[in-house]
Amino acid sequence: MDQYRVFGNPIKHSRSPYIHQAFAEETQQQLTYQSQLVALDAFAATIKDFAQAGGKGGNVTVPFKEQALALCDQVSKRASLAGAVNTLSFRDGQILGDNTDGIGLVKDLLANKVTLTNRRILLIGAGGAAKGVVLPLLEQNPAQLVIANRTLSKAQQICQLVSDNRLSCCTFEHCNNYEFDVIINATSASLDGHLPAIPEQVIARAEVCYDMVYAKQLTPFLHWAKESGANKVIDGLGMLVAQAAESFNIWRGVMPSTDEVLQRLRADLT
Numbered sequence: 001m002d003q004y005r006v007f008g009n010p011i012k013h014s015r016s017p018y019i020h021q022a023f024a025e026e027t028q029q030q031l032t033y034q035s036q037l038v039a040l041d042a043f044a045a046t047i048k049d050f051a052q053a054g055g056k057g058g059n060v061t062v063p064f065k066e067q068a069l070a071l072c073d074q075v076s077k078r079a080s081l082a083g084a085v086n087t088l089s090f091r092d093g094q095i096l097g098d099n100t101d102g103i104g105l106v107k108d109l110l111a112n113k114v115t116l117t118n119r120r121i122l123l124i125g126a127g128g129a130a131k132g133v134v135l136p137l138l139e140q141n142p143a144q145l146v147i148a149n150r151t152l153s154k155a156q157q158i159c160q161l162v163s164d165n166r167l168s169c170c171t172f173e174h175c176n177n178y179e180f181d182v183i184i185n186a187t188s189a190s191l192d193g194h195l196p197a198i199p200e201q202v203i204a205r206a207e208v209c210y211d212m213v214y215a216k217q218l219t220p221f222l223h224w225a226k227e228s229g230a231n232k233v234i235d236g237l238g239m240l241v242a243q244a245a246e247s248f249n250i251w252r253g254v255m256p257s258t259d260e261v262l263q264r265l266r267a268d269l270t
């Protein structure tokens with residue numbers, strides 16, 4: 001049976017084995033998918049060993065996505081811009097890398113009936129996750145995409161790399177100079193119970209607020225957005241499932257459906 005794995009540290013929390021086994025059952029693909037805890041100094045050796053032992057591919061999670069990029073013989077444009085790889089494929093002795101986080105986000109937004117074309121989008125954060133979604137968001141032809149980050153220089157670096165006249169960046173405070181239809185929180189602030197210091201009026205004027213973090217209850221960001229008057233709030237669980245479906249499609253050439261897995265994961269959240 002073809003073997004796939006997700007590599008990370010920590011890895012116990014990963015829902016990827018559950019998601020991919022469900023995809024395999026649904027699409028009747030013969031494969032195994034397991035999680036593997038990787039010592040912090042052993043990523044490259046672990047991946048090479050797995051490939052040599054006949055592994056077909058894998059997902060990569062925190063903190064190895066940048067190392068995965070460096071290990072690849074070929075990477076997609078979106079992974080190259082993200083500076084991070086979350087999907088590895090082993091073919092003909094080569095390691096191929098892609099990043100499906102961005103397309104996962106876009107698909108989840110579209111599945112939630114959020115229009116991106118001609119809309120003004122604010123992306124909060126400039127870490128790996130934010131970098132991964134910039135190109136897929138621009139491919140949806142928004143009117144404007146503004147990146148705001150606590151450390152402005154990181155947002156500026158992304159704008160310089162991409163060089164697209166719809167793309168700009170600003171400080172949290174200066175977000176108030178704009179109107180946004182869709183706001184995407186790509187910071188990890190919600191994980192620590194914090195909020196990015198965006199002026200409340202900016203949030204209140206938005207139609208849709210999205211948090212890449214997910215939880216059983218509304219995340220702090222989505223709770224704030226709802227209280228402030230944002231029309232629609234969405235968490236990142238759908239993005240998680242959608243990015244997994246994209247990886248599955250890269251490996252198996254078949255796109256699984258995501259609705260049922262998403263519902264089951266939602267019900268299991270603690």
Ligand code: NDP
Pocket residue numbers: 101104124125126127128129130149150151154186187188189191194195196197212213214236237239240241243
């Ligand atoms: P990084 O560590 O690379 O980046 C973290 C980002 O969050 C930086 O922009 C950082 O700002 C910002 N940040 C952290 N704390 C605060 C705060 N208190 N106030 C304002 N900004 C803050 O993480 P990633 O980009 O890899 O991941 C970001 C989040 O997205 C994570 O929570 C992750 O779980 C989630 N994610 C979800 C996915 C999904 O499928 N749903 C997929 C990928 C990621 P600064 O630069 O100033 O430090």
